[in-house]
Amino acid sequence: MPISAPEPLLNIAGLFSGYGKIRVLHGIDMTVRESEVVALLGPNGAGKTTLLRAVSGLLPWAGNVRFAGRDLKGLHPRDAVKAGLAHVIEGHRVFRQLTVLDNLLLGAYDLPRADRLARVEEVLDLFPEIAAKRLERAVSLSGGQQQILAVAQGLVRRPRLLMLDEPSAGLSPVLVDRVLEVVRRLRAAGTAVLLVEQLIEKALAVSDRVYALARGSIALEAGTAEPDLPQRLEAAYLATARPAAFEHGAG
Numbered sequence: 001m002p003i004s005a006p007e008p009l010l011n012i013a014g015l016f017s018g019y020g021k022i023r024v025l026h027g028i029d030m031t032v033r034e035s036e037v038v039a040l041l042g043p044n045g046a047g048k049t050t051l052l053r054a055v056s057g058l059l060p061w062a063g064n065v066r067f068a069g070r071d072l073k074g075l076h077p078r079d080a081v082k083a084g085l086a087h088v089i090e091g092h093r094v095f096r097q098l099t100v101l102d103n104l105l106l107g108a109y110d111l112p113r114a115d116r117l118a119r120v121e122e123v124l125d126l127f128p129e130i131a132a133k134r135l136e137r138a139v140s141l142s143g144g145q146q147q148i149l150a151v152a153q154g155l156v157r158r159p160r161l162l163m164l165d166e167p168s169a170g171l172s173p174v175l176v177d178r179v180l181e182v183v184r185r186l187r188a189a190g191t192a193v194l195l196v197e198q199l200i201e202k203a204l205a206v207s208d209r210v211y212a213l214a215r216g217s218i219a220l221e222a223g224t225a226e227p228d229l230p231q232r233l234e235a236a237y238l239a240t241a242r243p244a245a246f247e248h249g250a251g
């Protein structure tokens with residue numbers, strides 16, 4: 001890397017986090033550069049969601065996290081959003097009694113009204129399946145369409161980094177491909193994406209680099225073009241599948 005390489009958009013170093021006395025993340029180092037799509041893979045319970053929550057300020061953490069040149073320590077989640085960090089949480093959460101349009105307008109509540117409408121139209125152009133239902137309540141959408149709406153809501157502010165937590169969960173194959181196609185287009189347009197996914201091959205196909213998380217530690221970091229990646233990923237996953245009996249007495 002040349003000495004003049006700019007600081008990564010997201011720069012995580014020695015990150016620890018968890019829930020009260022339950023420690024989940026044990027010193028995570030990770031970067032996401034401008035316009036880069038990074039896949040974050042790992043088995044259930046590895047700590048992927050916890051990592052996204054910590055970065056966006058929804059959980060207390062220790063260590064160093066910098067985003068867009070600023071220290072995120074102590075920053076309110078709202079201010080991280082303002083700095084360009086969008087987090088689409090697990091499990092298509094939308095306001096079910098509000099219309100599609102109002103859900104999207106809420107995503108940009110603090111922008112001037114004219115900008116809000118323009119941003120909403122921009123995002124609806126990406127997702128014809130919900131554009132056609134803009135005046136319907138979210139509750140009338142399918143689960144997959146609600147997930148699309150949640151992703152769209154994250155995009156309304158034109159974030160610099162979009163963190164997606166299992167966006168394909170519960171989606172039909174057609175909608176999964178639609179979401180991943182949007183990830184590709186975002187990358188082309190200069191938006192960085194941190195993508196947590198269970199569909200490993202699909203995630204790798206749209207990503208530049210990949211991290212595998214195993215029991216709260218990074219087990220693998222690689223470029224997705226590296227030829228031995230499938231074997232290394234498999235090893236990273238297998239490393240986590242030790243029998244529970246071995247867990248006793250650890251720590």
Ligand SMILES: Nc1ncnc2c1ncn2[C@@H]1O[C@H](COP(=O)(O)OP(=O)(O)O)[C@@H](O)[C@H]1O
Pocket residue numbers: 019022024042043044045046047048049050051
């Ligand atoms: N609210 C919570 N309180 C206590 N422990 C939690 C909570 N949420 C998750 N955990 C634990 O943290 C670990 C990591 O969970 P999570 O980050 O959701 O994993 P992943 O997203 O990789 O499936 C798991 O052992 C899980 O049981």
Ligand SMILES: [Mg+2]
Pocket residue numbers: 048049050090165
């Ligand atoms: Mg999760």
